[in-house]
Amino acid sequence: MLFWFSNLIGMEIMDLKASLTFAGKDMRIIVFGFRPRTKQRRVIFDALLRCAKPARIWDLYAFTCGPSKFSKPNSKVRLLNEYFRLLRKGSHCASVSMVEEGSFTLSNDLWRISNTNSNYTVCSSYPFALIVPKSISDEEVIQASTFRARCRIPVVSWCHPGM
Numbered sequence: 001m002l003f004w005f006s007n008l009i010g011m012e013i014m015d016l017k018a019s020l021t022f023a024g025k026d027m028r029i030i031v032f033g034f035r036p037r038t039k040q041r042r043v044i045f046d047a048l049l050r051c052a053k054p055a056r057i058w059d060l061y062a063f064t065c066g067p068s069k070f071s072k073p074n075s076k077v078r079l080l081n082e083y084f085r086l087l088r089k090g091s092h093c094a095s096v097s098m099v100e101e102g103s104f105t106l107s108n109d110l111w112r113i114s115n116t117n118s119n120y121t122v123c124s125s126y127p128f129a130l131i132v133p134k135s136i137s138d139e140e141v142i143q144a145s146t147f148r149a150r151c152r153i154p155v156v157s158w159c160h161p162g163m
Helices: 040-052 076-084 096-101 136-144
Strands: 003-004 010-012 018-022 029-033 109-112 128-133
Touching: 018 096, 076 096, 096 128
Parallel strands: none
Antiparallel strands: 003 010, 010 018, 018 029, 109 128
16 A cells, blocks of 8 residues: 655555665655564554654654753753753853853854844843854844844854864
8 A cells, every 4th residue: 555645755565574764755665674473564654654744743753852951841941951961061060040041151262152133122032141163243143133033143053063
């Protein structure tokens, strides 16, 4: 049988062979082979089906790809710990008191953590802390936001872990 997931990928299960065959939109075909008489193929198929057509939001790949490295439930603390990782300041550990006091402004050679949006006054849809170039002052960040749509200034939002 052939399944199509959101115009994204096709999947074919051949009953005679222990394999999964994927046919992509670009006509590339990927075949996965499995040991006979195991349930690996069904487990993989069910997992892909859940991610391609999720019944709940928690079935999306972003939520199923693994547990968070940070056990702290506070989202601001998790954000700061991720920023510390991006700035290569992994030895620092954020805390709730650090967030409340605003004492989280660290930097490296090129980037710094800014607290200009700590009350969400610069941009209500951005987090309370921003990673901005070290050479730009907080006043320049605020001034630049006035010339942007919905005050959305360019900031670092993601960095590959190897960078």
